[in-house]
Amino acid sequence: MADDRGVWEKPIAVVLLSGGMDSCVTAAVAALDHRLALLHSSYGQRTEAREKRAFEEIAAFFHAPFRLAVEQQYLSRIGGSALTDPSIAVPQADLEAARFGHIPVTYVPFRNAHFLSVAVSWAEVIGARRIYIGAVEQDSSGYPDCRPEYYRAFNETIRVGVRPETRIDICAPLIHMCKADIIRRGVKLGAPLDLTWSCYKSSDVACGTCDSCALRLRAFAEAGVPDPIPYLKA
Amino acid sequence: MADDRGVWEKPIAVVLLSGGMDSCVTAAVAALDHRLALLHSSYGQRTEAREKRAFEEIAAFFHAPFRLAVEQQYLSRIGGSALTDPSIAVPQADLEAARFGHIPVTYVPFRNAHFLSVAVSWAEVIGARRIYIGAVEQDSSGYPDCRPEYYRAFNETIRVGVRPETRIDICAPLIHMCKADIIRRGVKLGAPLDLTWSCYKSSDVACGTCDSCALRLRAFAEAGVPDPIPYLKA
Numbered sequence: 001m002a003d004d005r006g007v008w009e010k011p012i013a014v015v016l017l018s019g020g021m022d023s024c025v026t027a028a029v030a031a032l033d034h035r036l037a038l039l040h041s042s043y044g045q046r047t048e049a050r051e052k053r054a055f056e057e058i059a060a061f062f063h064a065p066f067r068l069a070v071e072q073q074y075l076s077r078i079g080g081s082a083l084t085d086p087s088i089a090v091p092q093a094d095l096e097a098a099r100f101g102h103i104p105v106t107y108v109p110f111r112n113a114h115f116l117s118v119a120v121s122w123a124e125v126i127g128a129r130r131i132y133i134g135a136v137e138q139d140s141s142g143y144p145d146c147r148p149e150y151y152r153a154f155n156e157t158i159r160v161g162v163r164p165e166t167r168i169d170i171c172a173p174l175i176h177m178c179k180a181d182i183i184r185r186g187v188k189l190g191a192p193l194d195l196t197w198s199c200y201k202s203s204d205v206a207c208g209t210c211d212s213c214a215l216r217l218r219a220f221a222e223a224g225v226p227d228p229i230p231y232l233k234a
Numbered sequence: 235m236a237d238d239r240g241v242w243e244k245p246i247a248v249v250l251l252s253g254g255m256d257s258c259v260t261a262a263v264a265a266l267d268h269r270l271a272l273l274h275s276s277y278g279q280r281t282e283a284r285e286k287r288a289f290e291e292i293a294a295f296f297h298a299p300f301r302l303a304v305e306q307q308y309l310s311r312i313g314g315s316a317l318t319d320p321s322i323a324v325p326q327a328d329l330e331a332a333r334f335g336h337i338p339v340t341y342v343p344f345r346n347a348h349f350l351s352v353a354v355s356w357a358e359v360i361g362a363r364r365i366y367i368g369a370v371e372q373d374s375s376g377y378p379d380c381r382p383e384y385y386r387a388f389n390e391t392i393r394v395g396v397r398p399e400t401r402i403d404i405c406a407p408l409i410h411m412c413k414a415d416i417i418r419r420g421v422k423l424g425a426p427l428d429l430t431w432s433c434y435k436s437s438d439v440a441c442g443t444c445d446s447c448a449l450r451l452r453a454f455a456e457a458g459v460p461d462p463i464p465y466l467k468a
Contacts, residue, residue: 068311074304074352080359103397109358110351110395117347118308124343125314145395153394157387161344161379163337 010035012066012128013171014119019054021196021216022134022174025182027062028191029173030132037066037128041115043108044076045083046090050203057195068122072114081108083200090201090210103142106200106211112145113154116170120158123168135172136179148175179219187225194228208233244269246300246362247405248353253288255430255450256368256408259416261296262425263407264366271300271362275349277342278310279317280324284437291429302356306348315342317434324435324444337376340434340445346379347388350404354392357402369406370413382409413453421459428462442467 013034017023018041027036040055042048052069059067076084082091082105091105112135119131135146144150151170158168174182186193198216199206206213208231220227247268251257252275264270274289276282286303293301310318316325316339325339346369353365369380378384385404392402408416420427432450433440440447442465454461 068308070308070311072306072308074302074306075355077302077304078352078355078359080355107397109355109397110392111355113347113351113354113391113395117344117351118312120347121309121312121314121343121345125312144397147394149394150391153387153391157347157384157391158344160381160383160387161347163341163343163378 011130012037012123012126013130013132014039014123014126014128015132016040016115016119016134017055017058018134019051019058019197020134020212021179021186021193021198022136022182024058024134024193024196025186025189025191026132026134026174027058028186028189030130030171031062032189034130035066036062036064037068037122037126038062038064039067039115039119039122040069041072041118042069043072043074043084043111043114045108046086046201047197047199047203050197050199054195054197058192061192061195066126068118070118072118075108075111075114078109082106083108092209103144104211107143110145111143112150116154120162120168124162124166129167129169131168131170133170133172134174136174136177136182138176138178146175148172151175178222179215180222183219183223183225187223196229202232205230205232207231245364246271246357246360247364247366248273248357248360248362249366250274250349250353250368251289251292252368253285253292253431254368254446255413255420255427255432256370256416258292258368258427258430259420259423259425260366260368260408261292262420262423264364264405265296266423268364269300270296270298271302271356271360272296272298273301273349273353273356274303275306275352276303277306277308277318277345277348279342280320280435281431281433281437284431284433288429288431292426295426295429300360302352304352306352309342309345309348312343316340317342326443337378338445341377344379346384350388354396354402358396358400363401363403365402365404367404367406368408370408370411370416372410372412380409382406385409412456413449414456417453417457417459421457430463436466439464439466441465
């Protein structure tokens with residue numbers, strides 16, 4: 001796509017960057033043939049400030065020319081999730097339950113639609129044709145908005161919901177991968193996994209026991225790669 | 235649906251209430267057989283404070299048991315619209331251009347997805363099965379996210395994006411109506427049209443000349459009903 005920086009400039013891709021491992025590897029994949037427009041949301045999640053710091057450090061690592069951090073605090077006012085409601089405890093990991101389709105209490109109702117809507121609005125204004133998201137179906141926590149059919153439906157909503165000349169597609173390059181392969185891919189691409197933050201509970205040293213820590217630790221073990229971040233209890 | 239107020243209680247409906255005429259009539263339609271959960275967004279639009287006041291006055295009129303006003307100011311940071319970017323002028327009305335499929339500069343990229351996403355998250359938490367929106371296809375300003383195909387696609391995104399046991403549908407009862415019929419319907423239902431705000435430009439007295447004022451004034455004239463609000467120039 002031509003823009004004022006010349007037709008040979010790489011196209012722009014918006015990447016949803018939570019600051020976790022999956023989104024960091026996704027940014028590394030997108031960076032292969034795009035200029036990065038990195039997007040982060042603070043939505044009143046427990047580890048909000050720590051995730052924002054991870055976003056900033058990863059954005060600096062990639063020298064991303066476009067960056068946008070938004071506030072969607074109303075998600076925590078709506079509640080309904082252990083991630084945003086202090087009265088609901090973040091449980092210890094139960095990876096078996098997740099595998100069998102149980103939706104955990106860390107599910108934030110319809111969360112990814114909020115992030116994707118910002119990504120689409122921003123992409124339409126800055127002329128990005130692709131939105132990258134680090135959603136992972138298998139090995140994830142069973143969230144409905146991490147499945148391929150969700151992204152097919154959202155892509156159709158984009159197609160009919162923007163200007164007729166606008167073309168924007170969501171791309172989820174990790175969706176069929178397991179977490180161990182994501183780590184191997186990240187290591188191969190030189191993604192800064194040491195700057196990422198995954199823990200749902202803590203903001204100083206990762207707890208090592210919540211769902212997100214448990215999935216991460218298991219994946220590093222399977223990949224045969226040491227996890228570069230410290231843990232309270234692993 | 236049963237809840238702690240008893241099985242004979244009316245079900246809850248979330249209604250997107252901008253404070254304009256269409257959303258006010260939509261609330262009146264929904265109120266016929268639902269308890270109202272009224273939702274408003276401030277997103278840095280020019281007449282933000284005036285619209286919020288209209289929301290509050292209309293919510294008080296309906297004695298709505300659930301109310302939520304959210305801030306989505308990032309939409310104005312993203313820009314790309316005369317409604318949110320002070321450097322883009324709100325044009326005088328050009329109703330012919332709108333009729334022929336031209337998308338006006340007041341289009342806010344992918345705006346309704348932001349509002350609907352909040353509505354879905356909230357609906358899932360409070361147990362509402364319906365989301366009402368006052369979108370109007372014909373006679374609207376040519377916005378892509380005011381067409382039936384957009385709501386069909388969004389409904390599919392909801393179906394695959396929430397808990398498997400959750401059922402939520404978007405309902406746009408005015409979508410095939412013309413603005414004059416909407417006014418007649420509103421008058422018949424006793425909707426408080428005198429509390430609504432439509433002007434894109436001004437927050438004290440409606441300008442009478444922007445697209446939104448022009449559509450409203452033409453509709454009242456066609457309906458043969460006096461518009462209960464004053465105008466600077468009509």
